[in-house]
Amino acid sequence: MGPFDVEFWKKLQPPKEKQFLHGLYDGLFTLFFKPNEVTHGGTHIKGPMDLKRLMIHVVLALTLCYVLGAYNIGHQHFLALGEHTGIFDALHLKLVIGLVSLLPIFIVSNLVGLAIEFYFAAKKGHAIEEGYLVTGALIPLIMPPDIPLWMLTLSIIFAVFLGKEAFGGTGMNVINIALLARAFIFFAYPTEISGDAPWVAAIDFENGLTDYSFIHTMFNGFFSWMDWSVFVGGQPLLESFTGATPLVLARTGGWEAVTEVYSPAAMFIGGIPGCIGETSKLAILVGIGILLVTRVASWRIMFSMALGVILTGMLFNAIGANMGSYSAYMSVPWYNHFLMGGLLFALAFMATDPVTACGTNTGKWIYGFLIGFFGMVIRVMNPAYAEGWMLAILLMNVFAPTIDFYVVDANISRRLKRVKAKV
Amino acid sequence: MTLSTALIFSIVFIIFFIFIMGTIAERMLKISAKNSGQNPKQYGILPNDLSSIFGRNISKPSYIPSNEDFFSFDKGFDIKLMGEASTEHKIESVHSATYAIKPKDFIGMMPIPKVVVEEGDSIKSGDILFYDKSRPEIKYAAPISGEMVRIQRGEKRSINEVVMLADKDIEYRQYDLPDLNSVNRVDLVTFLLDSGAWPFIRQRPFDIVADFNVVPKSIFVTTFDSAPLAPGFNLTVQGKETEFQKGLQVLAKLTNGDVHLGMDARGEKPADAFMNASGVVKHWFKGQHPAGNVGIHIHHVDPINPGETVWHLDVHGVLVLGTLFEKGIFDTERVVAITGYEIAKPRFVRAHQGICLEKLVMEVQFQEERNTTDKEGKPVNISRKAVRLISGDPLTGKEITSTGYLGFFDDQITTVEEGDYYELFGWLLPRKGHPTQNRTFPGGFFPSTVYKADTQQNGEHRAFVVSGEYESVLPMDIYPQYLLRAIQAYDFEKMEGLGILELGEEDVALCEYVCTSKHPVQKTLREGLNMLMEQG
Numbered sequence: 001m002g003p004f005d006v007e008f009w010k011k012l013q014p015p016k017e018k019q020f021l022h023g024l025y026d027g028l029f030t031l032f033f034k035p036n037e038v039t040h041g042g043t044h045i046k047g048p049m050d051l052k053r054l055m056i057h058v059v060l061a062l063t064l065c066y067v068l069g070a071y072n073i074g075h076q077h078f079l080a081l082g083e084h085t086g087i088f089d090a091l092h093l094k095l096v097i098g099l100v101s102l103l104p105i106f107i108v109s110n111l112v113g114l115a116i117e118f119y120f121a122a123k124k125g126h127a128i129e130e131g132y133l134v135t136g137a138l139i140p141l142i143m144p145p146d147i148p149l150w151m152l153t154l155s156i157i158f159a160v161f162l163g164k165e166a167f168g169g170t171g172m173n174v175i176n177i178a179l180l181a182r183a184f185i186f187f188a189y190p191t192e193i194s195g196d197a198p199w200v201a202a203i204d205f206e207n208g209l210t211d212y213s214f215i216h217t218m219f220n221g222f223f224s225w226m227d228w229s230v231f232v233g234g235q236p237l238l239e240s241f242t243g244a245t246p247l248v249l250a251r252t253g254g255w256e257a258v259t260e261v262y263s264p265a266a267m268f269i270g271g272i273p274g275c276i277g278e279t280s281k282l283a284i285l286v287g288i289g290i291l292l293v294t295r296v297a298s299w300r301i302m303f304s305m306a307l308g309v310i311l312t313g314m315l316f317n318a319i320g321a322n323m324g325s326y327s328a329y330m331s332v333p334w335y336n337h338f339l340m341g342g343l344l345f346a347l348a349f350m351a352t353d354p355v356t357a358c359g360t361n362t363g364k365w366i367y368g369f370l371i372g373f374f375g376m377v378i379r380v381m382n383p384a385y386a387e388g389w390m391l392a393i394l395l396m397n398v399f400a401p402t403i404d405f406y407v408v409d410a411n412i413s414r415r416l417k418r419v420k421a422k423v
Numbered sequence: 424m425t426l427s428t429a430l431i432f433s434i435v436f437i438i439f440f441i442f443i444m445g446t447i448a449e450r451m452l453k454i455s456a457k458n459s460g461q462n463p464k465q466y467g468i469l470p471n472d473l474s475s476i477f478g479r480n481i482s483k484p485s486y487i488p489s490n491e492d493f494f495s496f497d498k499g500f501d502i503k504l505m506g507e508a509s510t511e512h513k514i515e516s517v518h519s520a521t522y523a524i525k526p527k528d529f530i531g532m533m534p535i536p537k538v539v540v541e542e543g544d545s546i547k548s549g550d551i552l553f554y555d556k557s558r559p560e561i562k563y564a565a566p567i568s569g570e571m572v573r574i575q576r577g578e579k580r581s582i583n584e585v586v587m588l589a590d591k592d593i594e595y596r597q598y599d600l601p602d603l604n605s606v607n608r609v610d611l612v613t614f615l616l617d618s619g620a621w622p623f624i625r626q627r628p629f630d631i632v633a634d635f636n637v638v639p640k641s642i643f644v645t646t647f648d649s650a651p652l653a654p655g656f657n658l659t660v661q662g663k664e665t666e667f668q669k670g671l672q673v674l675a676k677l678t679n680g681d682v683h684l685g686m687d688a689r690g691e692k693p694a695d696a697f698m699n700a701s702g703v704v705k706h707w708f709k710g711q712h713p714a715g716n717v718g719i720h721i722h723h724v725d726p727i728n729p730g731e732t733v734w735h736l737d738v739h740g741v742l743v744l745g746t747l748f749e750k751g752i753f754d755t756e757r758v759v760a761i762t763g764y765e766i767a768k769p770r771f772v773r774a775h776q777g778i779c780l781e782k783l784v785m786e787v788q789f790q791e792e793r794n795t796t797d798k799e800g801k802p803v804n805i806s807r808k809a810v811r812l813i814s815g816d817p818l819t820g821k822e823i824t825s826t827g828y829l830g831f832f833d834d835q836i837t838t839v840e841e842g843d844y845y846e847l848f849g850w851l852l853p854r855k856g857h858p859t860q861n862r863t864f865p866g867g868f869f870p871s872t873v874y875k876a877d878t879q880q881n882g883e884h885r886a887f888v889v890s891g892e893y894e895s896v897l898p899m900d901i902y903p904q905y906l907l908r909a910i911q912a913y914d915f916e917k918m919e920g921l922g923i924l925e926l927g928e929e930d931v932a933l934c935e936y937v938c939t940s941k942h943p944v945q946k947t948l949r950e951g952l953n954m955l956m957e958q959g
Contacts, residue, residue, distance in 0.1 A: 006845045030883065034849030036842075037880040042945050044817045044839050045502070045651075047937045048857035048864060050882025052850040054889065054939055057863050127883055171886030171940070294863045298891065359890035359904060408905050412920035419728045 003032055020122035027118065027128030051170075055133040057296045061287035062137050062349065068270045068280035070098030073145040073201050076273050080200050081210065082238040087271070090229050092219075100215050101145045101201040102276060108149050110136040112156045120165045131170030131355075132160075138178040138349060141277025142342070142390075144198035147185070151192060155184040175397040176356045179390050186390065194385050199243055199273030210235045245273050246340040247379070247386035254328035255336055267339040278342035288348045297352035300361060301368040305347050308372020313337050316380055329380045337376070346375070346389035356397040360407040367403055371396045486692045487707050493688060494723050496710030496898035500933060502651040502858045503873045504817070506838070508760035512770040514658065516756075518591075519779035521828075522567050523575070523584040524552055528821075528831035529622065530949075531631040531956065533557050534581035540571045549596035549619055549753030552585050561632060564619020566755040566776035568594040584828060593775075595752040603672060603748060608638075611676050620747055622831070623740030624677075626732050627721060629952050630927035633734045641680035641725045643735040644671070646697045647687035649715030650816035650929070651858075651876075653835055654760035655687070656738035657694040658771055663742055664696040670745030675702050678734070685720040710898060718930040722899045727925050739834060759829065763787075763838030764875045765810050774829065780836055781826045784812060787838055789825045811878055813837045818932035819945070842879025850882060857881065860896070860937065885940040893934040893944075901925070903934050907944065910951035915958060918951050 002008055009029050014021040029035075030052075039046055074094025075087075084090035113132045121128040143152065159181035164173045185193050192198055204211035212231045220230040246267060249257040262272050270280025278284075291297035313334025320330025337343055351357065351371050358367040371392050378388030483493050526536045536553040540546060546569060551562040568590045575584035601614050612635050615621045626633040633639070646656050660667050674682045681704045687693050688709035706724050708714045717735040727733055736744075739757045746754045755776035762769050765787045772783065791809035796802055813820035814830040817837050821830060829836065846853065853864070858874045861867045866874075893903040901922045909917035928945040935944035 004847055030850075032847060034846040034853075034879070034881065035883065036845050037883070038841055038843050038878040039880050042943045043932055043935045044811060044813055044820065044822070044837075044878055045504075045857070045876045045936065046879070046881050046941065047859050047861065048853055048881045049859060049861040049937070049939045050850055050941065051885045051888055051939055052882065053863055056851055129885060131888070169886070171888045294867075295861070296863060354890050355888055357890070360902060361891060361894065364891075404905075408902055408921070411900065411902060411922075412917070414900065415728070415920060415922060418726060 006033060009033070019125060020118075023122045023125075023128060024118060027121070030127070052130045052133075054296060055130050057290070057294055058134045058349070059137045061290040061296070062141065062277070064283035064286045065141055065277040065280060065345075066102070068283045069141060069276040070102045071095060072270050072272075072279050073098035073101050073276065075271055076145075076200050077202055077210075079271075080203060080237050080241045080243065081235055082241075083235075084229070087269075092223060092228055093231060096216060096219050096231075097202055098145075100213070102140060104149055105140040105143055105145075105147065105152060105276075106136075108152055109139040109156055112153050113139075113160050116157065116160045116165065120169065124169075126169070129170035131164070135160075135177045138277075139181055141345070142178060142182050142275050142350075143185075144193055145201040145276055146198045147192060151185055151189055152181075154188075155181040158184045171355055173355055174401070175394055176350060176353050179350055179394055179397075182390055183394060194387075199245065203237065208237045209233075210237075243273055245386070250332050250340060251329045251386045255332045257328075258332075258336075258340070264336075264339060275342060275345075278345040281339060281344050284344045284348050288344075291348060291352070297348070298354070298357065298364050300364040301352050301357055301371075302347055304365045304368030305351050305372040305375075308369040309337060309343065309347075309376055310334055310372075312373050312376035316376070325383070326381055329386075332380075337379075341379070341387050342389050343375070346371075346393060350389065350393050351396075356400060358400045358404050358407075360404050362410075363400070363403045363407045367396055367400055370399075483707075484688050484692075484709075486698075487686075487688060491686075492704075492706040492724070494706065494708050494710075495688075496708070496714055496719075498895055498898040499649075499711035499714055500858075500860045500896050500937065501649070501711040501870070502818070502933075502936065503871065504651050504762075504764070504858065504876045505873055506762050506764040506766055506769045506876075507652055508654060508762050508769045508771050510658070510771065512768060514758060514771045514773055516773040517778065517783065518589060518775075519782060520589060521572065521586055521779045522565075522569070522589050522775065522777040523586045523779070523828040524563060524566070524777050525584050525828065525830065526553065526555075526563075526582050529555070529563075529632055531629065531953075534579065536563075536582060538574060538582070538585060542571055542573060544571045545569070546571055546587060547594045547596040548755075549598070551619055552587075553582075558632075560616050560635060561621050562617060562619050563622055564596075564753055566753075587777075595754075598747065598751050598753075600748060600751055603669075603676070606676070608676060611673070615673075615744075618747060619753060620743050623743050624734050624736055626734050627718065627727055627927065628732070628924035629956055630718075630929075631956075634732065637732045639678050639680070639732045639734040641683055641733055642674045642678045643683045643685060643717050643721055643724075643733060644674070644703075644738065644741055645685040645715055645717040645720060645735070646693060646738055647685070647689075647715045648737075648816075648834075649689070649712035650818055650835075650932075651712070652760065652762040652837055653715075653816050654758060654771060657697075659758035659834065660694050660696040660738055660742065663745070664699070666742050666745035666749050667696045667738070668700060668745070669749045670741035670743070671700055671703055673744045673748055674734075674736070674741070680725070683720065683724055685715070685717060687715065689714070713896075713930055713933055714898065716927075716930050718925060718927050719898055722901075722925050729919055729924065737832065737834075739832075757834050759833075760835045762835060765838040765840065776829065776831060778829045779826065780812065780814070780823070780829060784825060784836070784838065787812075787825070807843070808841050811839045811841055813839060817876060818936060819929045840875070840877040842877035844879065846879075855879070880941060882939075882941050884942070887940055887942065889939045892937055892939060893931075896933045896937055897930065899925070899930070903931060903944070906951075907942070907947050910947050910954075913954065915955065918955065923948070923951050923955065 074097035078084040163177045163180040246258045316330040375388040375392035532555045538553040546565045570588040577583040624633040684703045684705045686707045688707040815833045906921040
């Protein structure tokens with residue numbers, strides 16, 4: 001029966017003295033089987049929810065982002081060439097390009113992260129914790145498709161070591177690990193994650209030609225046998241191609257400049273350049289639906305963050321007319337902010353991370369609203385970089401414990417007031 | 424057609440479609456229910472009214488007088504389990520050959536209490552068996568008459584059970600009853616301490632047997648139990664209306680404040696003994712478990728501040744006091760629910776405190792023989808514990824052996840299947856259902872589903888990740904997660920500030936049940952309470 005049989009695993013079990021091996025075995029085994037542990041000491045029955053299930057539901061909510069993200073990598077590639085520009089044209093080529101870009105990022109992100117996780121679990125004699133499942137699924141989605149793998153590796157090592165293990169592992173981190181990895185690249189290699197170049201895969205930008213690897217062209221034989229279109233190397237880019245994201249366009253020319261290049265429908269479905277997971281608002285909305293229906297993520301944070309964005313956007317609309325160089329971006333109608341950049345993705349998957357967000361319900365309202373506010377300020381009033389959610393969430397991650405402190409402190413003083421009221 | 428109009432149309436269409444399908448399914452279900460002779464009103468997939476769609480039903484039942492407090496909670500969770508005791512069976516009186524009182528039922532008692540009777544001594548119901556060496560004034564009495572047979576010792580000579588052999592007919596100790604109308608408080612307390620009825624009075628903070636040196640600011644009696652499979656107190660009080668009222672009268676003498684009665688507003692009108700109780704303040708509570716817990720009632724009616732003490736009793740305790748003063752006997756008889764899926768006939772019985780449960784659960788197979796192979800492939804016979812017997816409810820009860828005794832405060836025994844099975848991808852696609860409020864399980868959408876319980880831990884212990892989970896099942900203005908962190912950090916000031924004094928283990932048991940990280944919430948809370956108690 002192989003790995004689906006308990007007896008099979010029992011025979012493989014390494015002795016307890018070999019700590020590393022045993023930890024590794026335990027981590028793998030519990031991925032297949034719910035352990036046979038029974039309750040002792042406390043309640044005799046326990047609810048069925050556990051951390052693995054929680055994490056996997058976030059990953060499930062991300063799946064459509066992966067599918068549409070992979071497609072869009074290919075779609076952007078051919079838009080840059082001016083070929084196969086229809087949504088359903090040359091799906092096979094687009095998917096191959098998408099997967100060839102996405103899969104290595106996904107594999108590297110999980111391998112590196114899990115390796116560190118396993119190492120620390122063995123070193124501390126803990127069970128392997130499932131926290132990295134979500135982080136490993138989130139990181140590829142907030143990276144540009146053309147990210148060099150060594151850079152990704154470095155960023156993940158930095159984030160997992162400094163963001164998580166230094167604080168004690170899953171559940172102890174102060175700031176969001178996926179965003180910390182992205183912030184590392186953002187500050188260490190800014191050209192790789194901003195500007196116009198990194199959003200399109202399989203292009204040699206120095207010469208402006210397509211640059212297919214061996215893996216791409218490997219499929220050509222099959223595609224030509226099926227009488228489908230094939231990869232042709234060395235094709236020039238469109239002269240009109242800029243690769244500018246809607247955000248960059250909005251900063252310079254306002255909403256009119258954005259719609260000249262991208263239609264709102266394309267932005268909604270996900271046919272625009274951007275990080276892999278953030279482009280398709282449709283996929284993210286499906287993810288939000290899953291998170292809200294299953295109550296895996298806090299609706300309070302999502303709602304209050306949206307509120308923060310809307311109110312700040314309205315404020316910008318009202319005062320934006322004479323703000324000099326910022327006025328173009330400030331005048332973008334507030335509702336259109338949801339269509340651009342990583343706002344929705346951050347709202348659904350980044351701000352709602354329960355470990356780094358506020359823990360109290362009152363705190364969640366404040367936390368979400370302030371992310372919305374600061375994110376908009378950083379996004380719009382920023383001369384260099386046209387996006388703000390990563391920095392806003394990292395900032396509020398740091399302040400979340402402070403917000404919680406005051407909320408909990410208010411509870412304590414309510415209790416004290418009760419005494420004073422009596423006296 | 425623009426994208427936005429298309430979107431609006433598709434959303435409207437989807438909602439309309441779901442509505443039509445739902446209505447058709449509802450109708451067909453009702454028709455088939457009618458055809459098979461069932462009441463169609465009980466079947467349906469659509470919510471019956473608007474408030475149940477939003478999971479709230481805050482309407483006030485009509486039997487509540489308008490001048491009495493009414494509290495409705497939307498926080499909490501009713502754990503629905505199979506094996507609920509049914510009133511269809513006649514309530515028999517049951518007896519056993521031996522009875523026992525377990526010193527470990529009393530939180531905070533020294534492990535080796537002073538046993539004042541010797542083996543072979545004959546005892547009457549109400550005679551003193553032992554007392555706590557740290558509080559020798561509080562005496563613990565025998566629930567029946569007979570002969571003292573043995574002291575069952577555990578680790579480090581601590582006393583687990585004081586076992587008695589029972590007479591056929593109970594003989595009662597004679598009391599020199601004080602006159603309730605003229606007795607002063609000090610004499611009454613002295614009498615109660617000596618009578619053996621005192622341990623039924625417990626106190627918050629710390630949820631221990633009440634400190635007799637303190638005058639409590641109020642006394643609470645809860646008249647219903649919302650714990651899983653727990654029996655209502657309506658049965659136990661039937662025919663003992665005068666005793667109950669007498670017991671309340673005794674309590675009124677013990678406090679300068681009020682005696683508060685926590686009343687059940689969840690469904691049927693409570694028993695007359697509760698409805699007609701006089702000399703007390705009634706407060707009505709509606710909501711899911713833990714709405715019946717006295718800690719919740721205290722928090723909302725008369726919260727405990729540092730330095731204050733509130734006493735509380737269950738209905739059995741009030742009846743013991745009442746019978747003592749009404750009839751002059753120490754009678755611990757109560758209605759006990761025998762519950763659990765493994766019990767052939769889940770039922771109610773009339774029994775005395777400390778009854779031996781062996782005969783009541785005879786039909787249950789607690790051990791299971793199993794033929795498997797060992798590592799070398801040889802066939803071996805393994806005996807496995809298949810069912811767990813609990814004195815109390817499955818959240819806060821204590822595990823006992825199949826020949827064990829009913830706990831001091833308990834009015835329920837429960838059997839739960841041992842869940843020591845491996846389940847392939849059980850954390851993702853569980854085949855065994857467990858009651859849950861969590862929406863990642865289909866069961867989370869159907870809160871009325873009834874499940875078979877087992878003791879599977881359902882996951883491994885982890886650090887706190889999820890927030891707001893505990894708060895959603897605790898209808899109190901308390902942040903349990905922050906409180907637990909304060910306990911783990913030995914931060915006494917913060918513990919008190921966050922309301923540890925208002926809590927008992929039973930209040931947070933549900934937090935432990937729903938915890939994603941499988942944190943031992945009750946144990947941590949008790950550690951915190953013990954630390955505070957030692958500090959004085």
